[in-house]
Amino acid sequence: MTLIAESELQSFVLLRLGDRRFAVAAGQIAELVAPSRVFRFPHHTSEIEGVILRRGRIVPVCDVAEKLIGKGLKSRRFYLITQRSYGTQTEWVALPVTGDCELINAEMTLPSDTDAPHVSGWLSHAGDVIEVLNLAALTPGPTETAPATATLQLQEARP
Amino acid sequence: MRPNSPTKAPAPRTEQIILFRVSGQVFAISSASVQEVRGMDSLSGVAKDISQPGLSKVKHFVRRGEHSIYVVNAAEHFGLPPAPTALVFVLRRTRTALLIDGIEKMTSMTRLQALPLAFCHEERSWYRGLTALDQTVVPVVKPDGFLTPEELFLLDASLSQEADEKARPAAEDDTQDGQDMSLTQ
Numbered sequence: 001m002t003l004i005a006e007s008e009l010q011s012f013v014l015l016r017l018g019d020r021r022f023a024v025a026a027g028q029i030a031e032l033v034a035p036s037r038v039f040r041f042p043h044h045t046s047e048i049e050g051v052i053l054r055r056g057r058i059v060p061v062c063d064v065a066e067k068l069i070g071k072g073l074k075s076r077r078f079y080l081i082t083q084r085s086y087g088t089q090t091e092w093v094a095l096p097v098t099g100d101c102e103l104i105n106a107e108m109t110l111p112s113d114t115d116a117p118h119v120s121g122w123l124s125h126a127g128d129v130i131e132v133l134n135l136a137a138l139t140p141g142p143t144e145t146a147p148a149t150a151t152l153q154l155q156e157a158r159p
Numbered sequence: 160m161r162p163n164s165p166t167k168a169p170a171p172r173t174e175q176i177i178l179f180r181v182s183g184q185v186f187a188i189s190s191a192s193v194q195e196v197r198g199m200d201s202l203s204g205v206a207k208d209i210s211q212p213g214l215s216k217v218k219h220f221v222r223r224g225e226h227s228i229y230v231v232n233a234a235e236h237f238g239l240p241p242a243p244t245a246l247v248f249v250l251r252r253t254r255t256a257l258l259i260d261g262i263e264k265m266t267s268m269t270r271l272q273a274l275p276l277a278f279c280h281e282e283r284s285w286y287r288g289l290t291a292l293d294q295t296v297v298p299v300v301k302p303d304g305f306l307t308p309e310e311l312f313l314l315d316a317s318l319s320q321e322a323d324e325k326a327r328p329a330a331e332d333d334t335q336d337g338q339d340m341s342l343t344q
Contacts, residue, residue, distance in 0.1 A: 039296035041184060042237035044280035051275070051289065051296055058289045058296055060277040086276045093277055142279045 009105040012123060012132065015080050016099030017065045017073065023104075023123050023132045030081040030092055032101050047140045052094055054081065059092045062139045067118065068131075073098060084135045086142070093139050108132055171269040176290075178263035178297065179248070182239035185263055185297055187290060188248070192302040195249040196262070202247055206230060211317045214310055220318070221256065229314050230256045231305045237285070250302040257305060268292065271299060 011026035038050040038061055047067075051058045059081060065073045076096035084093040108121040120134035175190040206219040209229070216235035221228045228249065234241050244258040268290040274283060285304045289296050306314070 041186075041296075041298045042239060042285075043278050043282035044238075045278050045282065048277050053291055053294065053296060056291070058272045058275065058291060060275045062277060084277070089276070091275055091277070093275075139277060140279050141276050142283075 008107050010108055011103060011105055012108075013080070014102040014104060014125070014130065015095070015097045016101070018069050018071075018098060020069055021128060021130050022068060023106075023125075023130050024080070024082060024135065025120075025132065026103060028083050028135060030083055033079050033081060033094075035076050035079060035096070045140050052079065054092070054094075057092060059094045061094045061096065063096050064133075064138050065096070067138060068133075082135055084139055084141070086136075093135070095139075173267040173269050174271075175265065175267050176299065177248075177265050178292075179246075180260040180263055181233040181237060182242040182260065184237070184239060185295075186233075187268070187292075187297045187299045188250075188302065189287075189299070190265060192251050193248050194251040195247075197247045197249065199245055199247065199258075202230070202256075209314065209317060209321075211313055214313060217306070217310075217314060220314070226254060227315070227318055228254050228256050229306060229311070230258060232258045233305075234258075234260075236305055250305075253303050253305070254311060255302065255305045266292065268299070274298075 012023040013026050013029045014021050014023050033054060036052050036054075038052055040050040047062050047064075048060050049063055051060050053059075061079065063072055065071065073096050075098065077099055078097050078101065079094040080097050080101060081092050081094050083090050104123075104125055106123045106125050108123055110121055111119045117137040118134050119131050120137075121132040123130045123132060176187040177190050177193060178185055178187050180186075202219070202221070206221050209217060209220045211217060216232045217229045218232070219230040221230065230247065232241075232244070233239075234244075242260050245261050246259050248257040248259060250257060271288040271290050273288045274286050275289075284307070285298075285301060287299045287301050290299055291297075
């Protein structure tokens with residue numbers, strides 16, 4: 001009985017946006033980093049505010065607070081770097097968060113038909129009911145993705 | 160028996176790029192994609208006006224042999240605030256000349272990262288990718304991303320319509336002359 005209960009527990013990272021907490025499956029988290037300079041350039045994807053440089057990678061920054069709590073973040077404490085899947089490909093996306101993150105083990109309840117597309121489930125933790133986020137529904141991306149590698153060598157990238 | 164010579168790691172491939180400014184924003188373009196760099200003054204004598212509704216980024220064109228080269232205002236293309244333009248890049252293997260504020264410097268890049276898939280709109284056709292230079296990130300533009308085939312079609316159609324309109328009064332004059340002649344005959 002205990003063994004079965006334990007096997008249903010999954011790891012999640014809790015993140016804070018203003019007064020609310022949300023969860024992301026721990027397997028989708030790359031790291032938590034201090035805010036760094038956001039580089040901006042012209043584009044038309046309104047959810048993306050720019051990119052940061054992290055370990056030689058260029059990572060888009062996506063402020064999901066507007067969608068989740070109805071207002072953008074005025075201050076940010078960390079960037080939670082998540083692994084966002086695009087079909088068979090995975091890329092890093094940085095989510096600004098306003099407080100510490102916490103790793104927990106909890107049992108996830110599946111979403112109902114009436115839940116928003118960005119909800120992939122629910123957790124009950126420390127008296128709160130917490131949304132588990134579906135990054136694919138929450139962050140922008142093409143509807144169809146070409147099987148391309150994230151980093152191109154110049155030889156391949158020449159026009 | 161000779162000792163094995165130490166294997167050297169291959170030198171990273173580099174690509175020469177030009178960093179240029181448009182309305183204060185820095186972009187990069189492969190120097191191989193730039194056929195000519197000209198001052199704005201050199202355009203004033205040869206550029207002709209063109210007006211295509213919905214395509215305000217192109218206000219001039221230049222005749223080069225049989226082709227028309229369209230002058231694209233880069234600030235308008237990228238949706239940046241207007242800024243005084245000083246230089247024109249004539250882009251190789253395209254029919255585009257690009258109005259820019261100025262050249263920042265020439266340098267080289269060793270790595271081009273594909274534009275992250277999170278960017279999923281028009282910008283995918285604007286940029287070849289992003290490169291990190293001196294701890295900053297610079298978008299590397301696609302030379303053929305300034306005018307889509309549809310935009311080129313519209314511009315070409317606008318020019319041929321203009322040419323037809325110019326030719327029509329001349330043709331009408333000829334007809335008129337013909338009538339006059341027949342009357343006198």
